[in-house]
Amino acid sequence: MARSNKPILxxxxxxxxLVAALITPVLILITGILVPLGVLHLSYETLAAFAHHPIxxxxxxxxxxxxxxxxxxxxxxxxxxxxLGGGIAVKAACYGTAGLVILASAVALIAI
Amino acid sequence: xxxxxxxxxxxRSWWLQHPRYISYMIRxxxxxxxxxxxxxxxxxxxxxxQGHSAWDGFVANLSSPLGISxxxxxxxxxxxxxxxxxxxxxxxxxxMVKGEPVPGIAIVGAHYVAWxxxxxxxxxGAGI
Numbered sequence: 001m002a003r004s005n006k007p008i009l010x011x012x013x014x015x016x017x018l019v020a021a022l023i024t025p026v027l028i029l030i031t032g033i034l035v036p037l038g039v040l041h042l043s044y045e046t047l048a049a050f051a052h053h054p055i056x057x058x059x060x061x062x063x064x065x066x067x068x069x070x071x072x073x074x075x076x077x078x079x080x081x082x083x084l085g086g087g088i089a090v091k092a093a094c095y096g097t098a099g100l101v102i103l104a105s106a107v108a109l110i111a112i
Numbered sequence: 113x114x115x116x117x118x119x120x121x122x123x124r125s126w127w128l129q130h131p132r133y134i135s136y137m138i139r140x141x142x143x144x145x146x147x148x149x150x151x152x153x154x155x156x157x158x159x160x161x162q163g164h165s166a167w168d169g170f171v172a173n174l175s176s177p178l179g180i181s182x183x184x185x186x187x188x189x190x191x192x193x194x195x196x197x198x199x200x201x202x203x204x205x206x207x208m209v210k211g212e213p214v215p216g217i218a219i220v221g222a223h224y225v226a227w228x229x230x231x232x233x234x235x236x237g238a239g240i
Binding site: 014017018020021022023024025026027028029030031032033034035036039040041042044046047048051060063064067068070071072074075077078081082083097098100101102104105107108109111112 | 122124127137140141143144146147149150151152153154155156157158160161163164167168171174175179180182183184186187190191193194197198204223226227230231234235238239240
């Protein structure tokens with residue numbers, strides 16, 4: 001059977017779509033509405049302690065990296081739909097930005 | 113002999129020509145706002161790793177007028193992504209139990225339950 005690299009792109013795409021659907025709205029609700037309204041307070045101590053724990057690191061990494069990959073892949077396809085072609089520039093912009101987000105999150109989480 | 117496949121000309125504005133195409137494009141563009149919010153989250157993690165004052169500065173920026181407006185737009189698109197993603201699940205992963213197909217409404221419903229549970233757990237974890 002012909003080998004394809006599609007599953008490697010597709011599995012995190014679908015996983016990222018699900019993670020984005022389940023967790024992203026509540027995260028935006030917290031950081032964008034509840035914290036500014038003063039309903040919640042995201043203290044450094046609490047967040048740093050959470051990010052210090054290995055499971056906390058994994059949850060935070062998954063909540064950032066998977067939706068980022070999902071968005072990159074989907075934006076690349078949408079750019080194609082908009083007639084921007086499947087060129088290297090679109091690929092680099094989409095996957096490059098997502099790669100940077102994933103790398104920066106991983107480095108930050110390891111450092112905490 | 114050279115191949116000369118017929119390529120039909122597609123206008124860039126094709127998606128404006130039918131309401132269904134427009135709603136498709138809005139659905140796909142949710143990923144732009146999900147992606148931008150991921151950039152914001154990554155910045156947050158970097159600021160968290162830089163210490164107390166860096167984190168406090170990041171939280172202050174979240175609550176600035178620009179921060180609130182940007183995130184409000186992201187929230188609308190993120191919720192639209194959730195609703196449309198769940199609506200697709202019976203088509204993307206149809207389930208069979210004991211040889212019978214599980215009705216789509218049950219698969220969609222299970223995702224809404226999961227959404228509510230995840231949201232509640234995150235809110236309680238954040239100190240609501």
